[in-house]
Amino acid sequence: MPTAAKESQADRPKRRVGRPRAAQGPDGGAAPAAEPRDQILAAASELFTVQGYTATSTRAIAARAGMRQASMYYHFPSKEALLSSLLETTVAPSLEFAEWALAERDASAEARLWALARIDAAQLAGAEHNLGALYLLPEVQQEAFAPFRQMRGRLRDSYRELLGRTDPARDYPPGGLAERAHLVFGLVEGVILARLEHAPVADPATYSAGVADGVLRLAGSRDLPFARRQGLRLCADWIGRSEHLPSSTTPKDRA
Amino acid sequence: MPTAAKESQADRPKRRVGRPRAAQGPDGGAAPAAEPRDQILAAASELFTVQGYTATSTRAIAARAGMRQASMYYHFPSKEALLSSLLETTVAPSLEFAEWALAERDASAEARLWALARIDAAQLAGAEHNLGALYLLPEVQQEAFAPFRQMRGRLRDSYRELLGRTDPARDYPPGGLAERAHLVFGLVEGVILARLEHAPVADPATYSAGVADGVLRLAGSRDLPFARRQGLRLCADWIGRSEHLPSSTTPKDRA
DNA sequence: ATTATCTATAGATCTATAGATAATGC
DNA sequence: ATTATCTATAGATCTATAGATAATGC
Numbered sequence: 001m002p003t004a005a006k007e008s009q010a011d012r013p014k015r016r017v018g019r020p021r022a023a024q025g026p027d028g029g030a031a032p033a034a035e036p037r038d039q040i041l042a043a044a045s046e047l048f049t050v051q052g053y054t055a056t057s058t059r060a061i062a063a064r065a066g067m068r069q070a071s072m073y074y075h076f077p078s079k080e081a082l083l084s085s086l087l088e089t090t091v092a093p094s095l096e097f098a099e100w101a102l103a104e105r106d107a108s109a110e111a112r113l114w115a116l117a118r119i120d121a122a123q124l125a126g127a128e129h130n131l132g133a134l135y136l137l138p139e140v141q142q143e144a145f146a147p148f149r150q151m152r153g154r155l156r157d158s159y160r161e162l163l164g165r166t167d168p169a170r171d172y173p174p175g176g177l178a179e180r181a182h183l184v185f186g187l188v189e190g191v192i193l194a195r196l197e198h199a200p201v202a203d204p205a206t207y208s209a210g211v212a213d214g215v216l217r218l219a220g221s222r223d224l225p226f227a228r229r230q231g232l233r234l235c236a237d238w239i240g241r242s243e244h245l246p247s248s249t250t251p252k253d254r255a
Numbered sequence: 256m257p258t259a260a261k262e263s264q265a266d267r268p269k270r271r272v273g274r275p276r277a278a279q280g281p282d283g284g285a286a287p288a289a290e291p292r293d294q295i296l297a298a299a300s301e302l303f304t305v306q307g308y309t310a311t312s313t314r315a316i317a318a319r320a321g322m323r324q325a326s327m328y329y330h331f332p333s334k335e336a337l338l339s340s341l342l343e344t345t346v347a348p349s350l351e352f353a354e355w356a357l358a359e360r361d362a363s364a365e366a367r368l369w370a371l372a373r374i375d376a377a378q379l380a381g382a383e384h385n386l387g388a389l390y391l392l393p394e395v396q397q398e399a400f401a402p403f404r405q406m407r408g409r410l411r412d413s414y415r416e417l418l419g420r421t422d423p424a425r426d427y428p429p430g431g432l433a434e435r436a437h438l439v440f441g442l443v444e445g446v447i448l449a450r451l452e453h454a455p456v457a458d459p460a461t462y463s464a465g466v467a468d469g470v471l472r473l474a475g476s477r478d479l480p481f482a483r484r485q486g487l488r489l490c491a492d493w494i495g496r497s498e499h500l501p502s503s504t505t506p507k508d509r510a
Numbered sequence: 511a512t513t514a515t516c517t518a519t520a521g522a523t524c525t526a527t528a529g530a531t532a533a534t535g536c
Numbered sequence: 537a538t539t540a541t542c543t544a545t546a547g548a549t550c551t552a553t554a555g556a557t558a559a560t561g562c
Contacts, residue, residue, distance in 0.1 A: 015533085015534075016533080016534080016539090016540075017533070017534045017535075017538070017539045017540065018532080018533060018534075018538085018539040018540025018541055019531060019532045019533055019539080019540050019541035019542065020532070020533060020540085020541070020542095021540085021541065021542085022541085022542070036540080036541095049393065050393055051393055052308070052309055052392060052393040052394055053307070053309075054307055054308075054309035054310045055309045055393070055394065057523085057524060057525085058524080058525065058526085059524080059525090067540090067541070067542090068541075068542060068543080069524095069525085069526095070525095070526080070527080070541085070542075070543080070544090071540075071541050071542070073525090073526065073527080074539090074540060074541070075540095077526095078525085078526080079525075079526095133391045133393075135448070135451065136388045136391050136447070136448070136451065137307060138304065138305055138306050138307040138310070138388075139307055139310065153452075156452075175461075175465045179461075179462065179465055180465075182445075182449045183442065183445070183465060183466065183469050185445070185448070185449070186441075186442060186444075186445020186446065186448055186449050187438065187441060187442045187445055187469070187473075189441075189445060189448045190437075190438070190440070190441020190442055190444060190445045190448075191441060192391070192448075193390070193391070193440070193441055193444045193445075193447075194437045194440070194441050196390065196391065197408075197411075206430075206434075207434065210430045210434055210435075210438060211438065214438050214442075214473050217472045217473055217475075218442075218469050218472055218473070220472075270559085270560075271513085271514075271559080271560080272512075272513045272514065272559070272560045272561075273512085273513040273514025273515055273558080273559060273560075274513080274514050274515035274516065274557060274558045274559055275514085275515070275558070275559060276514085276515065276516085277515085277516070291514080291515095312549085312550060312551085313550080313551065313552085314550080314551095322514090322515070322516090323515075323516060323517080324550095324551085324552095325515085325516075325517080325518090325551095325552080325553080326514075326515055326516070328551090328552065328553080329513090329514060329515070330514095332552095333551085333552080334551075334552095
């Protein structure tokens with residue numbers, strides 16, 4: 001079995017089935033030799049955020065992934081499918097956490113809200129490219145992106161659910177629950193807009209904790225330091241948990 | 256002189272110089288007969304937000320404005336110029352208010368911050384189309400849009416300036432001023448994201464007041480009701496003021 | 511003469527499909 | 537035989553410019 005032979009160089013590209021790629025000029029500095037599918041997604045991720053979705057040609061994506069334009073279509077049926085895939089990858093982790101947190105009745109709603117905001121904001125702030133900006137593409141309103149929109153809707157509902165279970169101080173705060181949930185959601189996703197100025201946020205961990213604190217202020221939390229401590233623990237629990245799992249359970253496809 | 260003759264119908268379009276437009280099929284329900292320049296901007300505003308910037312052809316814009324594709328170029332030198340114009344129109348009023356408010360030393364920093372957030376959020380929430388979403392277009396990073404970016408930067412700086420002059424309660428809040436300013440700015444511009452779901456926000460006035468309240472909570476305000484009352488008065492002053500002016504002083508072009 | 515439109519078009523794209531081809535795997 | 541690429545291309549755009557034309561204004 002030749003494939004089992006020990007590779008002499010760690011970096012030596014594995015021999016692959018199929019016609020080899022043509023020499024493509026300088027490699028472009030992209031990932032060394034990931035799966036073609038991932039190379040394409042990485043290329044699209046960069047180009048969509050830097051140049052825009054419509055302004056990015058399939059030719060440019062393919063070039064950056066080290067192949068010819070038409071070869072991309074072996075891996076994805078359309079340009080839309082690329083965008084779909086990127087969008088869903090972006091919300092999935094936060095949504096997974098949200099659904100886990102909703103079930104963790106031992107922790108206070110405030111702590112869970114803090115943790116959700118923290119994880120969500122950190123994901124938005126820390127991603128290599130500002131993929132969250134793609135949420136605003138008008139194209140996303142099309143039918144093809146309904147699954148993504150549904151996922152994002154469920155995430156927003158989770159915020160509302162947790163927010164509704166908090167126990168705000170005094171007259172704090174006025175306005176309907178739905179409206180407050182929008183403010184909270186807006187504060188978190190405001191990270192996307194903050195990134196427009198100074199490329200990646202300096203320190204995503206600190207920044208996202210600041211966002212989570214802000215969320216509890218909007219919620220009228222009475223004991224922020226306590227909720228924050230509990231929330232941090234939840235984040236840690238979750239991270240520990242997901243490291244044991246095979247590779248994070250694929251998000252359950254239930255509506 | 257036939258032009259001086261009293262028009263029999265108020266709606267009768269004024270006779271204009273230049274070759275008349277060709278019959279264009281159903282009018283599309285657009286504005287009755289505004290200036291061509293404004294018709295074009297209105298068309299672009301709708302199409303850019305609904306279909307996306309690159310995805311909108313100059314042909315589609317012209318059609319909606321009731322003229323042929325090439326005629327648009329008599330009024331604007333390029334598609335980019337259209338976008339520039341829309342973007343600048345969107346920030347200009349908030350920026351004008353911000354610079355006025357910065358100079359109003361009689362009012363507390365909190366009240367001025369509340370008022371700024373209120374006016375800015377109301378503008379974002381109340382505009383017919385979600386023009387704020389255009390801020391995230393990658394194209395906006397290009398040199399051609401530097402004036403817009405500079406205006407938006409000055410607006411953000413105004414938030415920071417006012418925030419820095421507030422007098423927060425207790426340890427409230429941690430984090431550097433720049434970071435808190437970003438949170439505040441993010442909360443306000445989160446309106447843009449909220450609009451993705453349910454087209455125009457139900458009630459922009461109430462909603463934007465809620466945003467402004469949220470800003471003061473983030474700022475750690477100690478007497479929100481008082482600041483809100485003062486802030487409301489500032490808004491009213493400003494609106495009264497600008498109604499007396501010829502048509503709002505054009506935003507001073509100083510950097 | 512001036513203005514605001516029109517028609518026509520150059521030149522440059524762009525997405526997706528068809529069908530050929532160069533590897534590996536059995 | 538299967539896989540993953542390649543080349544070539546159909547068919548449909550799209551932006552901006554050139555130059556003609558139909559009004560008004562003087």
